[in-house]
Amino acid sequence: DPKIIQKPKYLVAVTGSEKILICEQYLGHNAMYWYRQSAKKPLEFMFSYSYQKLMDNQTASSRFQPQSSKKNHLDLQITALKPDDSATYFCASSHPRGGRGAEQFFGPGTRLTVL
Amino acid sequence: QQQVRQSPQSLTVWEGETAILNCSYEDSTFNYFPWYQQFPGEGPALLISIRSVSDKKEDGRFTIFFNKREKKLSLHITDSQPGDSATYFCAASANYGNEKITFGAGTKLTIKP
Numbered sequence: 171d172p173k174i175i176q177k178p179k180y181l182v183a184v185t186g187s188e189k190i191l192i193c194e195q196y197l198g199h200n201a202m203y204w205y206r207q208s209a210k211k212p213l214e215f216m217f218s219y220s221y222q223k224l225m226d227n228q229t230a231s232s233r234f235q236p237q238s239s240k241k242n243h244l245d246l247q248i249t250a251l252k253p254d255d256s257a258t259y260f261c262a263s264s265h266p267r268g269g270r271g272a273e274q275f276f277g278p279g280t281r282l283t284v285l
Numbered sequence: 286q287q288q289v290r291q292s293p294q295s296l297t298v299w300e301g302e303t304a305i306l307n308c309s310y311e312d313s314t315f316n317y318f319p320w321y322q323q324f325p326g327e328g329p330a331l332l333i334s335i336r337s338v339s340d341k342k343e344d345g346r347f348t349i350f351f352n353k354r355e356k357k358l359s360l361h362i363t364d365s366q367p368g369d370s371a372t373y374f375c376a377a378s379a380n381y382g383n384e385k386i387t388f389g390a391g392t393k394l395t396i397k398p
Contacts, residue, residue, distance in 0.1 A: 174328075203385070213329065213374060213388035226385055260328050272317055272378070274386060276328035 173197045174277035176261050181282045183251050190237075191246040191280045193261030201225075201264045202244035203274060204236060208257035219244055251284045258282070288312055291375050291389035299397050304362040306392045308375030311356070315377040319386065320349065320360050323372045332373070333360070365396045 177192040195202065204216040218226040222238040235247045248255060261277040290309050298304045308318075316337040321329035335342040335349045335358070342349045346365075351358045362369055375389040 205386075212390040213376075213386075215385035215387065218385055228385065273319065273331050273334065275331065276321075278328045 174261060174263060174275060176259075176277040176280050178280060179278065181280055183282065183284050185251060185253060185284060187251050188247065188249045189251065189282070191248070191259050191261075191282070193244050193246070193277060195242050195261070195263040195275075195277070197263055197275060199263035199265055199275075200241060202238070202242075203262040203264075204244065204246050205260045205262060205276075206257045207260060207279070213260070216246075217244075248282075253284045256282060256284045287390075288387045289375055289377050289389040291392050293392060294390070295393040295395070297395045297397060298365050300365060300367060302365055304365050304369070304394055304396070306360040306362075306373050306375070306394070307357070308359065308389055309355075309357045310377050312377070312379070312387075313356075314379040315387075316380070317378045318349070318351065318358055319376050319378075320347075321374040321376060321388075323374065323391075329374060362394075365394075367396045367398050370394060370396045 174195045183189050201220045203218045205213050207213045216229045217236045219238055222241055233249045237245045258279040258281045260279045262274045264274040288311050292307045319334035320332045322332045323329045333344045333347045335351050337353055340351050346363045348361045372391045372393045374391045376386045378386045
């Protein structure tokens with residue numbers, strides 16, 4: 171069974187619209203992350219959360235907003251979408267700072283295309 | 286400024302040979318170095334990792350060699366198999382990985398049967 175679920179797998183949006191990318195993990199981790207991968211840039215860190223609190227934000231734009239409704243959920247809301255937002259977005263999780271292990275495990279990704 | 290650099294960008298080796306993937310980094314605070322393997326259409330999968338207190342880490346056919354003084358590391362894949370064909374990412378993190386990971390651009394490895 172998949173341990174990190176990302177929905178949807180593919181997403182097409184029009185410029186200016188808003189979308190939410192879903193991430194759920196069943197690894198018992200309390201730290202979750204979002205990364206982005208595009209043709210122009212390597213895997214790029216966006217956010218980290220620990221125990222549902224924001225720990226680090228490397229995203230310049232406020233159009234990207236993580237939402238954590240449960241400790242094993244970290245969704246990503248993207249508003250006012252632009253074609254440059256087209257990328258594959260990966261959710262990851264790990265034990266938090268000071269936890270048992272540092273390894274971050276990645277989900278299968280959501281591939282977003284903005285037209 | 287690219288914090289983690291990988292070379293070569295792509296590499297082709299014959300089945301059974303050893304593939305060597307190189308990586309270097311800039312930030313002296315990095316102390317945890319995972320390597321991820323990614324197949325098309327999938328997320329990165331953790332392959333093997335090393336902490337800066339070690340100079341070598343082995344796991345089956347995969348070995349990381351780490352040189353802290355030169356800020357370089359390499360991944361050796363012995364007895365390469367066609368199923369090893371994938372993109373390999375060298376990555377780095379401070380605080381032994383309990384925070385953001387910085388990735389290199391990747392090496393696309395092709396194993397010819």
